[in-house]
Amino acid sequence: MAKIFQVSARAGLARVIEPVARALLRRGVTPNAVTVTGTVGVLVGALGFGARGELVAGAIIVTIFALTDLLDGTMARMSGGSTKFGAFLDSSMDRVADGAVFGAVAYWLATENDRWGVAGALVCLVAGGVVSYVKARAEGLGMTANVGIAERTERLIIVGVGGILQGAGVPHALTVALWLLAAVSVFTVGQRMTHVYRQAQRIEPGVSR
Template identity: 70%
Template sequence: MAKIFRVSARTALSSVVEPIARALLRAGVSPNAVTVAGTAGVLVGALGFAARGHLLIALVLVVVFALTDFLDGTMARMKGGSTRFGAFLDSSMDRVADAGIFGGVAYYLATEGDRWGMVAALLCLAVGQIVSYVKARAEGLGMTCNVGIAERPERLLSVGVGGLLTIIGLEWALPAALWILAGLSVITVGQRIAHVYKQAQAQA
């Protein structure tokens, strides 16, 4: 279901993103520059606004700049495909952005006196990095690892929905979303390890 949703979302975004991508390429902007700019924007939203409790502004900025992850990929395809460095940079900047988002949320919850919410945010940060590492390590060994119920889009959507519900007055929503996400992320790590184990056994 999650994969079907992502495919539908990508199809809907294509009609908006592709003209922008063409315009940026004509202006001489590189996909790598868009990747870095998008990450910088996410960090401004997360650390400059979410950490200080300005959740609505933070949510808008993070959503807008997170979409550059789709824009830079579209630009790369239009140029004939992503380079090895471009793929490396994109993955690295995703990790930086995720750290900024969950770090900013953890700081905000700590200042609000919600220690358990802060713990949940830090767990999401730590386990989310492990989710990404497991995939990268598997692919580095020549195996696939595109499985799991809490991949990056689901992780960002979860914290975004929790933040939105908190903005409209449900103060418990963000910590609750983080705890659910932390649990799903742990399950995802297990799913990916099991998936790689089956491949390794088949290749043995």
């Protein structure tokens, strides 16, 4: 059910993003420029607003600019496929943006003396990095790891919703969102490692040693 919802949501976003991607390409904007712009926007939302406790504004800005992660990929596909440097830049900028988001959240929660929230933010930061690393390492070994219920866009949406609810006055909404995200991120790591393990078994019998 979660996978069906995820596919439907992405299909809905694609109908909005594709016309924007075409328009930007016609104006000579490159996917790499969109990647960098998106990262700068996330940094502004996270560090300029979220870290100061302006959670609603920060979450909205981060969510808007996080969607460029889908936009630059669509643009790359429409223009003939992503280059190796484009893929490298996209992955690198994603890690910078994720670090800023969860670092800002952890900083603000620390000023509020919310130890559980800080712990949740740190778990999300580490688990999110492992989710991405497992995929990258698998691809480096000639396998795939394109599975999981909490990919990057979903992770940012979850923390964004928590931030908006907290900013709107719902007590501990951000902390609850962080621990929910921590759980699904750890589960996603397990999903990806299991997926890679099964591929490795087919390629190298006896891999379980």
